[in-house]
Amino acid sequence: APPVDRMLSFSVLTPYYSEDVSYTKEQLRTPNDDGITILFYLQNVFPDEWQNFLERMKCQDGSGIELWNDKETMRELRMWASYRGQTLARTVRGMTYYQSALEILAMLDEVSEIKQSSWDVMENMSRRSPKSSAAQLKFTYVVACQIYGVQKTKKDTKADEISFLMKTHPSMRVAYVDEVFTGEDRRYYSVLVKYDKVLEKEVEIYRVQLPGPLKLGEGKPENQNHALIFTRGDAVQTIDMNQDNNFEEALKVRNLLEEFTRFHGLVTPKILGLREHVLTGPVSSVAHFMSSQEMSFVTLGQRVLAKPLKVRMHYGHPDFFDRLWFLTRGGISKASKVINISEDIFAGFNCTLRGGTVTHHEYIQAGKGRDVGLNQIALFEAKVSSGNGEQLLSRDVYRLGHHLDFFRMLSFYHSTVGFYINNMIIVLSVYAFLWGRVYIALSGLEEAIGGSLNNSALAASINQQFIVQLGFFTALPMVVENCLELGFSGAVWDFLVMQVELCSVFFTFSLGTKCHYFGRTLLHGGAKYRATGRGFVLKREKFTENYRLYARSHFQKGVELIILLIIYAAYGSSQANIIVYAISTFSSWFMALSWLMAPFLFNPTGFDWLQTVYDLEDFWNWLWFKGGSLIRADQSWEVWWNEEHDHLRT
Numbered sequence: 001a002p003p004v005d006r007m008l009s010f011s012v013l014t015p016y017y018s019e020d021v022s023y024t025k026e027q028l029r030t031p032n033d034d035g036i037t038i039l040f041y042l043q044n045v046f047p048d049e050w051q052n053f054l055e056r057m058k059c060q061d062g063s064g065i066e067l068w069n070d071k072e073t074m075r076e077l078r079m080w081a082s083y084r085g086q087t088l089a090r091t092v093r094g095m096t097y098y099q100s101a102l103e104i105l106a107m108l109d110e111v112s113e114i115k116q117s118s119w120d121v122m123e124n125m126s127r128r129s130p131k132s133s134a135a136q137l138k139f140t141y142v143v144a145c146q147i148y149g150v151q152k153t154k155k156d157t158k159a160d161e162i163s164f165l166m167k168t169h170p171s172m173r174v175a176y177v178d179e180v181f182t183g184e185d186r187r188y189y190s191v192l193v194k195y196d197k198v199l200e201k202e203v204e205i206y207r208v209q210l211p212g213p214l215k216l217g218e219g220k221p222e223n224q225n226h227a228l229i230f231t232r233g234d235a236v237q238t239i240d241m242n243q244d245n246n247f248e249e250a251l252k253v254r255n256l257l258e259e260f261t262r263f264h265g266l267v268t269p270k271i272l273g274l275r276e277h278v279l280t281g282p283v284s285s286v287a288h289f290m291s292s293q294e295m296s297f298v299t300l301g302q303r304v305l306a307k308p309l310k311v312r313m314h315y316g317h318p319d320f321f322d323r324l325w326f327l328t329r330g331g332i333s334k335a336s337k338v339i340n341i342s343e344d345i346f347a348g349f350n351c352t353l354r355g356g357t358v359t360h361h362e363y364i365q366a367g368k369g370r371d372v373g374l375n376q377i378a379l380f381e382a383k384v385s386s387g388n389g390e391q392l393l394s395r396d397v398y399r400l401g402h403h404l405d406f407f408r409m410l411s412f413y414h415s416t417v418g419f420y421i422n423n424m425i426i427v428l429s430v431y432a433f434l435w436g437r438v439y440i441a442l443s444g445l446e447e448a449i450g451g452s453l454n455n456s457a458l459a460a461s462i463n464q465q466f467i468v469q470l471g472f473f474t475a476l477p478m479v480v481e482n483c484l485e486l487g488f489s490g491a492v493w494d495f496l497v498m499q500v501e502l503c504s505v506f507f508t509f510s511l512g513t514k515c516h517y518f519g520r521t522l523l524h525g526g527a528k529y530r531a532t533g534r535g536f537v538l539k540r541e542k543f544t545e546n547y548r549l550y551a552r553s554h555f556q557k558g559v560e561l562i563i564l565l566i567i568y569a570a571y572g573s574s575q576a577n578i579i580v581y582a583i584s585t586f587s588s589w590f591m592a593l594s595w596l597m598a599p600f601l602f603n604p605t606g607f608d609w610l611q612t613v614y615d616l617e618d619f620w621n622w623l624w625f626k627g628g629s630l631i632r633a634d635q636s637w638e639v640w641w642n643e644e645h646d647h648l649r650t
Contacts (some may be wrong), residue, residue, distance in 0.1 A: 001255045004106040004134045008257040009233030010320070011140040012095045014088075015223040016241050018147065021161035022082035022089040025074065032539040034605065039064075039077075041536055042084055045282060053080050085536065086242040086280075086369040088143070089165060094245030094367065095141050096169040101250035102135035141171050142192070144227035146214070148176035149191070163202060166195035173205070175227035177214045188213055192230045206230065221333035221343035228331060235260065235272075236323040238332065238344075243317060244279060244367030252364045259361060260322060270356035271348065272320040273312055275299050276368040284537065285501040286602050287372040292498065293507075294370060295485070296478040299362065301415075306360035309411040311404075313348025313358060318366040321347070322356075329354055339394055341527045342387030345416070349396040353403070373537030374506075374602040375549060381510060382517045385420060386528070389521025392417045420518040427515040430588055434564040441572040502601060508591055509554065509598035516553035524647040537604065543615035544622045546599040548633065548640055558595035561588060 001007065020027075028039040043050045054064060057073060067073045082089040143162075145151075151159035166172050178189045188210040196203045208229065214222055224238070235257055239245075259272050276298040281291035298315075305312035326332050326347070334346040348358060371377045391397050397417065404412055482491035521527050547555065565585055572581070600606040625636040633640040 003109040007254040009138040010235040011231035097250040099171045146223045217335035221335035224333045242369035269359040270322045271358040273360035275365045283372045296481040300481040311412045385517040386521045508594040554595040558592045561592035
């Protein structure tokens with residue numbers, strides 16, 4: 001790698017809207033209905049780190065009660081908790097490690113050049129002004145806080161927290177949209193601010209007038225686009241608000257940036273893909289399932305897609321973009337309403353269509369937080385599935401299908417929209433199987449066929465497909481990747497633990513989510529951004545909430561499948577042979593019961609009797625509450641029903 005003063009410069013861009021900046025005192029200490037606080041939860045999830053923190057703070061009390069008495073120690077406690085959640089404070093701390101890493105590397109470069117001791121160089125570095133550091137010239141961090149100006153006007157505590165982060169991390173810049181009223185006219189500006197240590201206040205660096213209001217398309221890509229002009233350098237890394245970084249990984253960034261100068265085939269790469277480390281695995285069982293699934297996709301999956309298949313796109317973050325190349329070719333975020341709901345992958349489509357190359361590099365990684373509750377995961381998968389439905393209708397996929405060669409086209413299909421089409425075919429095949437069997441049984445054809453259901457050839461084929469129905473083959477990539485990461489025994493143990501934690505039920509339930517929202521988007525459109533929330537799941541979700549979220553996608557379909565299975569058991573000729581019936585309908589029963597029971601199995605205290613009684617009362621009130629112009633869907637069944645059918649009326 002070249003010295004720091006000759007390396008490629010880069011920026012990091014993080015979009016932010018109104019998520020948690022850091023946990024407040026009230027958030028940490030307020031218990032939920034079960035008496036659990038966020039701080040108590042974190043103390044039990046990270047017991048060794050909590051003990052280290054108490055030792056560092058010289059706290060004699062093991063519970064840390066005395067830390068609340070002093071303002072400074074309370075701030076440290078809030079930051080300790082925030083650095084273990086999915087907050088903006090954690091992301092900012094992780095990304096500013098680039099600044100510290102480049103300063104250390106610049107110091108080591110001086111050691112090798114002037115042959116002086118490292119102690120003398122450290123003394124010289126400490127006397128330097130921050131502006132004279134080469135790291136300041138090579139790294140810029142921009143956080144696109146779209147409504148920061150509104151938050152300041154309303155004196156929101158989140159604005160104060162963002163200002164504190166700028167004060168703590170000098171390399172951080174904040175870009176926001178300022179709306180100015182001039183008589184009868186409104187003017188919109190993109191503004192970049194920083195914290196000036198000399199003046200000890202926030203100062204404005206740039207103010208660029210916009211032609212109109214910002215949010216014409218999807219919110220997140222518009223937020224990225226307005227702040228992209230404030231980035232500097234040859235490359236830009238897009239980092240989501242629930243990501244993290246390590247100092248050790250930041251030391252490798254100048255090596256990674258040199259990949260932009262290496263030829264991969266006939267051209268240099270335009271997107272450098274990185275692997276991700278999922279941080280939220282230990283939080284809950286469903287978080288463990290998601291982290292294992294994501295690990296196989298962001299490592300083994302993307303490695304194969306990049307080489308030899310040559311169809312890796314941009315699946316989110318934390319990829320590095322060739323900034324100048326993308327600025328002259330439409331930017332990194334398409335923001336058209338609805339069609340670009342999954343804006344990240346369209347950057348990969350745009351790159352491939354314009355002749356760019358996307359590579360994948362595993363010697364550097366970034367942390368990534370995932371959703372930790374079943375409802376959060378369902379909302380996330382609904383957004384991704386709807387986005388894939390919109391991709392199938394987009395001109396980008398149409399053009400890629402026309403211009404890719406045959407083998408790359410097949411790989412591209414399998415790795416994008418084809419995956420969701422396959423999921424939908426699996427569910428539709430179950431419906432076709434059951435409806436066909438019921439029709440044959442009720443029409444008398446099954447009796448006419450006679451004993452064909454009991455012949456040995458059919459029994460052998462049913463026994464073979466029984467193994468496939470258990471879903472072992474779908475888990476194979478995850479097991480292979482775990483073998484590489486944990487060793488064979490560790491991979492087998494992890495797989496067995498996941499089976500005990502009912503991962504098969506979770507993934508079958510997830511299959512229904514993908515199929516429903518992908519199919520609905522194809523038929524009626526209506527994809528929309530769904531805010532999942534990135535907090536810890538410490539409370540029990542009420543049955544009314546679960547019903548609103550899963551009635552159309554899971555509950556109604558599950559009841560339909562069970563009715564068909566009961567009719568077939570009553571009137572089918574296989575009723576005489578219960579073993580044949582059980583083997584042939586095992587997967588259908590498993591799917592139907594998973595769709596009905598998963599929201600209760602993965603709900604904290606889901607089978608508590610007293611809570612269930614309260615849920616029934618709440619559900620009854622929701623059913624009989626009349627709708628109105630100011631009534632929300634969580635208050636009235638009538639309003640929810642009308643909202644569920646909005647996509648049919650447009």
